[in-house]
Amino acid sequence: MQKYKKKLVAVLNGGGSIGEIMNALGHMSIGIGSGTKEKKELMMVDYIDGDGFSHKNLSELPFIILKAKKQQELVALRKKLLEKNINFIDYPNFLNLIGTFGDKEESKNFKKEDIGYLGIVIFDDWDIVTEMTKNFFLWK
Secondary structure (H helix, E strand, O other): OOOOOEEEEEEEEOOOOHHHHHHHHHHHHHHHHHHOOOHHHHOEEEEEOOOOOEEEEEEOOOEEEEEEOOHHHHHHHHHHHHHOOOOEEEEEOOHHHHOOOOOHHHHHHOOHHHOOEEEEEEEEEHHHHHHHHOOOEEOO
16 A cells, blocks of 8 residues: 555544534544645545546545544543644534534633543644554444
């Protein structure tokens, strides 16, 4: 396999409901894509099928989905990502209470010690992301 410069990884909360986790993954995926300054790094491809139909804007990059067994693992990962200035998007659990459509000012009612995460999506240097996520297992 070709070694890519960047790696795209999601680490998801294994204790959440599948519906909540998939919703969070969708929000984080849009966020990481829209927040990436150099769009060419996402390696977006338009695939044309045998009937001539286009399947647009799919990343050539593998998207690796990992599982955190405990909430504390996501909190610790997020802290390390911040310390090392790694590009990531998280999905805090308070969004399930206020809703993404709710008043965003309500998020100010939640302090660091009370916040858990449904997931984190990371997009940065391949080797650094590999090192940061090596203790997590593939989501199965």
